[in-house]
Amino acid sequence: MDEPVKKFLKELTPYPPGKPIEELEREYGVKNSIKLASNENPLGPSPKAIKAIKESLNKINRYPDSKGYYLKNRLAEKFGLPMADIILGNGSDEIIKLATHAFVSPGDEVIIPFPTFLMYEKNAQSFQGKIIKIPLKDFYIDLSSILNAISEKTKIVFLNNPNNPTGTALGINEISYFLQSIPKEVIIVLDEAYIEFATEKNIESTIHLLESCPNLIILRTFSKLYGLAGLRIGYGFASKDIINVLTLLQQPFSTNYIAQVGAIAALNDNKFVKKTLALITEGLKFIYSQLNTMGLQYINTQTNFLMIKTPISSKETHERMLKEGVIIRSMEDFGIKDFIRINIGLPEENERFIRTLKKIL
Amino acid sequence: MDEPVKKFLKELTPYPPGKPIEELEREYGVKNSIKLASNENPLGPSPKAIKAIKESLNKINRYPDSKGYYLKNRLAEKFGLPMADIILGNGSDEIIKLATHAFVSPGDEVIIPFPTFLMYEKNAQSFQGKIIKIPLKDFYIDLSSILNAISEKTKIVFLNNPNNPTGTALGINEISYFLQSIPKEVIIVLDEAYIEFATEKNIESTIHLLESCPNLIILRTFSKLYGLAGLRIGYGFASKDIINVLTLLQQPFSTNYIAQVGAIAALNDNKFVKKTLALITEGLKFIYSQLNTMGLQYINTQTNFLMIKTPISSKETHERMLKEGVIIRSMEDFGIKDFIRINIGLPEENERFIRTLKKIL
Numbered sequence: 001m002d003e004p005v006k007k008f009l010k011e012l013t014p015y016p017p018g019k020p021i022e023e024l025e026r027e028y029g030v031k032n033s034i035k036l037a038s039n040e041n042p043l044g045p046s047p048k049a050i051k052a053i054k055e056s057l058n059k060i061n062r063y064p065d066s067k068g069y070y071l072k073n074r075l076a077e078k079f080g081l082p083m084a085d086i087i088l089g090n091g092s093d094e095i096i097k098l099a100t101h102a103f104v105s106p107g108d109e110v111i112i113p114f115p116t117f118l119m120y121e122k123n124a125q126s127f128q129g130k131i132i133k134i135p136l137k138d139f140y141i142d143l144s145s146i147l148n149a150i151s152e153k154t155k156i157v158f159l160n161n162p163n164n165p166t167g168t169a170l171g172i173n174e175i176s177y178f179l180q181s182i183p184k185e186v187i188i189v190l191d192e193a194y195i196e197f198a199t200e201k202n203i204e205s206t207i208h209l210l211e212s213c214p215n216l217i218i219l220r221t222f223s224k225l226y227g228l229a230g231l232r233i234g235y236g237f238a239s240k241d242i243i244n245v246l247t248l249l250q251q252p253f254s255t256n257y258i259a260q261v262g263a264i265a266a267l268n269d270n271k272f273v274k275k276t277l278a279l280i281t282e283g284l285k286f287i288y289s290q291l292n293t294m295g296l297q298y299i300n301t302q303t304n305f306l307m308i309k310t311p312i313s314s315k316e317t318h319e320r321m322l323k324e325g326v327i328i329r330s331m332e333d334f335g336i337k338d339f340i341r342i343n344i345g346l347p348e349e350n351e352r353f354i355r356t357l358k359k360i361l
Numbered sequence: 362m363d364e365p366v367k368k369f370l371k372e373l374t375p376y377p378p379g380k381p382i383e384e385l386e387r388e389y390g391v392k393n394s395i396k397l398a399s400n401e402n403p404l405g406p407s408p409k410a411i412k413a414i415k416e417s418l419n420k421i422n423r424y425p426d427s428k429g430y431y432l433k434n435r436l437a438e439k440f441g442l443p444m445a446d447i448i449l450g451n452g453s454d455e456i457i458k459l460a461t462h463a464f465v466s467p468g469d470e471v472i473i474p475f476p477t478f479l480m481y482e483k484n485a486q487s488f489q490g491k492i493i494k495i496p497l498k499d500f501y502i503d504l505s506s507i508l509n510a511i512s513e514k515t516k517i518v519f520l521n522n523p524n525n526p527t528g529t530a531l532g533i534n535e536i537s538y539f540l541q542s543i544p545k546e547v548i549i550v551l552d553e554a555y556i557e558f559a560t561e562k563n564i565e566s567t568i569h570l571l572e573s574c575p576n577l578i579i580l581r582t583f584s585k586l587y588g589l590a591g592l593r594i595g596y597g598f599a600s601k602d603i604i605n606v607l608t609l610l611q612q613p614f615s616t617n618y619i620a621q622v623g624a625i626a627a628l629n630d631n632k633f634v635k636k637t638l639a640l641i642t643e644g645l646k647f648i649y650s651q652l653n654t655m656g657l658q659y660i661n662t663q664t665n666f667l668m669i670k671t672p673i674s675s676k677e678t679h680e681r682m683l684k685e686g687v688i689i690r691s692m693e694d695f696g697i698k699d700f701i702r703i704n705i706g707l708p709e710e711n712e713r714f715i716r717t718l719k720k721i722l
Binding site for chain 2: 004005006009012013014015017018020021022023026035038040041042043044045049050053054057058059060061062063064065066067069070090091093094097101102103105119126155185186187215223227228229230231232245247248249251252253254256257258259262
């Protein structure tokens with residue numbers, strides 16, 4: 001198969017996902033393992049979503065609504081935007097891919113902070129973009145260096161606020177200034193997957209800036225706060241013109257029926273949202289205090305996950321934790337050799353993590 | 362948004378999906394409508410799939426297994442292929458897109474019979490392929506004209522066997538000869554979405570040809586026979602090398618968790634499969650005899666749908682049927698002005714279709 005395949009494909013590497021629990025138990029022969037590796041909602045899915053899905057299962061022989069009418073309608077209502085400014089995706093991952101497909105030709109420059117969510121880089125590579133990595137500054141996205149890096153060849157700037165894997169977030173004033181300063185020919189993909197978890201006052205969504213920023217694409221997801229990662233449903237906001245272009249590149253039945261149904265119900269599940277946010281707050285308090293006692297460094301987070309510095313390599317920590325049935329993320333995948341990332345779990349999962357960490361160190 | 366977007370995007374047009382029942386009822390103010398437009402399974406989803414999904418809903422807060430281990434394992438067992446030769450897709454649509462992404466650069470030629478499933482063309486356009494359309498011959502795919510059309514610039518030939526929307530199918534000997542005759546640098550994407558419905562003896566899958574055809578990609582789906590269109594789950598077979606390349610271009614969590622769970626259960630639901638096939642056979646018999654009585658021409662089908670020639674334009678027939686709450690497909694979307702396409706429904710749906718057709722003509 002050397003002949004027909006495009007040459008650049010040979011340089012692509014796969015995305016390293018968090019290990020699924022079943023895979024760990026299959027490969028390591030452990031049982032009762034827990035997963036704190038993928039920033040999932042430890043409470044499970046929104047109960048309202050489960051109920052709505054159960055009632056809709058008899059319709060899964062039908063193709064989903066390719067327009068996602070009811071879900072877009074609900075999102076439009078919630079966020080005060082016209083439906084035409086909304087796109088649904090098979091996870092917000094898909095919208096990242098569509099944006100890259102629409103705007104990046106081979107050799108075009110794509111600016112990506114480093115480290116950040118790996119899918120920006122993976123997608124830019126798959127459309128042969130030239131990736132310009134801008135290192136974080138004290139674990140924060142460095143907007144002024146990004147501004148300096150913009151050239152005539154820059155097509156997209158990816159920003160993740162709060163940023164995965166660091167958990168740090170930029171204030172709305174900084175972002176607003178950045179959006180005003182950037183040339184209108186450059187697309188900003190601003191991924192707000194974790195924005196609902198932010199507790200600092202000046203961290204907020206950029207939705208109100210959409211109207212004045214025709215080059216802004218905002219990404220959101222049902223995978224975190226709403227507990228629907230398994231269904232694959234994300235959404236994006238942008239100008240009608242951008243949404244039109246992205247939609248033309250999208251498979252017509254990209255978001256599945258169950259995901260649309262579950263997402264609508266989850267949006268109405270205020271009780272679950274509150275419970276989740278309280279759990280994260282309490283869990284973080286516990287983890288912070290334990291890490292302080294252990295004398296381990298960590299990065300204060302605006303999300304449901306945090307990075308922790310380990311005295312042994314993150315690869316080794318990861319491997320030892322796996323053997324104990326605790327799935328975490330080694331930050332080596334992100335190019336950092338001495339940090340791990342965990343998400344907040346249930347109280348007993350947080351306790352087990354701390355107990356196991358003490359044991360293996 | 363004129364600046365950053367790639368110019369070719371302005372020439373793309375959206376895929377015209379079959380109207381969802383809810384949309385028809387919302388827009389036309391009709392009730393109790395039926396849908397025979399999207400070749401869905403009228404019996405509903407596989408009951409085993411529904412049961413398995415219900416039992417798994419408490420896990421949809423977790424990301425799906427990006428490797429699709431258990432579903433691939435089951436498919437490998439069923440089809441006697443190594444797991445490395447299998448890819449799962451968010452519908453087989455996604456695999457069409459991945460193949461086009463992997464093999465088609467701007468200006469490369471993509472050969473597509475005409476008319477056929479529209480997504481081949483849509484995807485080829487979105488990667489700026491030059492589309493060479495080869496008209497059907499007496500409603501059959503014309504393999505010898507396709508062979509003649511192959512040039513040094515040809516990257517992919519798309520074949521749909523049986524062919525949507527005509528329902529016609531090529532025999533295994535013809536396809537086998539074609540596969541042997543085609544240069545190994547040309548990828549054949551052979552979409553067998555409807556192969557399980559074929560009743561003629563010489564119509565069969567090409568799976569046994571995979572080993573001798575390193576340039577063959579076979580596509581299959583759970584959307585038709587298994588009644589899982591709403592979940593979006595398709596699969597493909599090809600050499601390990603091709604599968605590797607396609608997987609590198611795929612989002613890691615492209616197929617959702619519920620789809621994986623449902624598909625495994627559906628594969629084991631022999632009772633449902635038998636019931637579906639019997640329903641289609643009986644339904645076709647009924648429709649054929651009614652059309653004969655009415656003196657309407659139609660094309661004999663190897664699938665769960667068929668094309669019917671109408672004395673008025675297909676557009677007009679489509680519109681009049683919609684007003685009566687019967688959703689069918691105008692073949693105008695496929696460039697044919699005097700045919701409609703329907704799929705076989707439940708007995709009462711088939712009767713209502715015939716009754717309504719008589720009324721509106």
